[in-house]
Amino acid sequence: MGHDFQAPQQQDKKQWEKVEILYRNGFTYHSCGCxxxxxxxxxxxxxxxxxxxxxxxxxxxxxxxxxxxxxA
Structure with missing residues (x-):
């Protein structure tokens, strides 16, 4: 997911769903350090x-x- 990714709480299903949707659509948490x-x-x-x-x-x-x- 990238260096800047901060994982949600394990039981926070809505936040994990958000992360999954972003990832499926090509959005990660990489940056150039800037x-x-x-x-x-x-x-x-x-x-x-x-x-x-x-x-x-x-x-x-x-x-x-x-x-x-x-x-689908």
């Missing part, structure tokens, strides 16, 4: 808006894969 990996949502409820805001950076293949996985 201030962290950038903004990551603090709550599971913020994930949809975060992913929508970053959708423009996805390739055509990634967008197609996302559409297929949402329908």
């Amino acid at each position: 201030g962290g990996p950038g903004y990551r949502p603090a709550q599971l409820s913020e994930i949809a808006a975060f992913l929508d805001a970053h959708r423009q950076y996805r390739s055509e293949g990634e967008r197609l894969l996302q559409k297929l996985s949402v329908r």
